Amino acid sequence: MHLSESQFLGQGSTKTVYTHPSDPLLCIKFPRTDHKARGKADILREIKYLQKHQDRLPFLSKYYDTIETNLGTGYLYQRALNADGSPAMAMPHFLKTKPDRELLYQKVADIYQQLIKTHAIASDLQPLNFFTPFDKNGDYFLFLVDGFGNSDFVKICDYSKFFFRRKLARKFTKLTKQLKIPDDFILP
Numbered sequence: 001m002h003l004s005e006s007q008f009l010g011q012g013s014t015k016t017v018y019t020h021p022s023d024p025l026l027c028i029k030f031p032r033t034d035h036k037a038r039g040k041a042d043i044l045r046e047i048k049y050l051q052k053h054q055d056r057l058p059f060l061s062k063y064y065d066t067i068e069t070n071l072g073t074g075y076l077y078q079r080a081l082n083a084d085g086s087p088a089m090a091m092p093h094f095l096k097t098k099p100d101r102e103l104l105y106q107k108v109a110d111i112y113q114q115l116i117k118t119h120a121i122a123s124d125l126q127p128l129n130f131f132t133p134f135d136k137n138g139d140y141f142l143f144l145v146d147g148f149g150n151s152d153f154v155k156i157c158d159y160s161k162f163f164f165r166r167k168l169a170r171k172f173t174k175l176t177k178q179l180k181i182p183d184d185f186i187l188p
Helices: 033-053 092-093 101-116 163-178
Strands: 008-011 014-018 025-032 063-069 074-076 128-130
Touching: 014 033, 025 033, 025 063, 033 063, 092 128, 101 163
Parallel strands: none
Antiparallel strands: 008 014, 014 025, 025 074, 063 074
């Protein structure tokens, strides 16, 4: 498959993302060339956790497969789209629309509860990793496109409920501060 700069969607600290040229529902992630080893390790770690949890956690961008391209091996993911097929808004841009903070609070608290229930960890819950797709009724949901899984070298949170809850509490406390919403849904 040949990708061109016209399919470029964006880039994070370790990955670059392109839209699939023939399927607008998909995007293709690549490790950034200047962080290839770390980017690939991040993608492979994320895939491992997504394969375990993506069918039970609807707010995750699903992983599908690998694909060979002119840019190397890419990783196919579900793209953040609105019900009408247009690209969803990234959380930092969405926050500029001055959303209802109570509704945002409820949506973040719901994600937290789902993670607790399924014992699933997210390593990077910064607003840049969330998109806000709108459904056909005009309601939005939160969609995590990156930063899922346990990035710790020693994966104790995968096995210890105590450490898992503490880590999740730290991640969500930081997120709620960035989103300017209460954190009273976080378990002690």
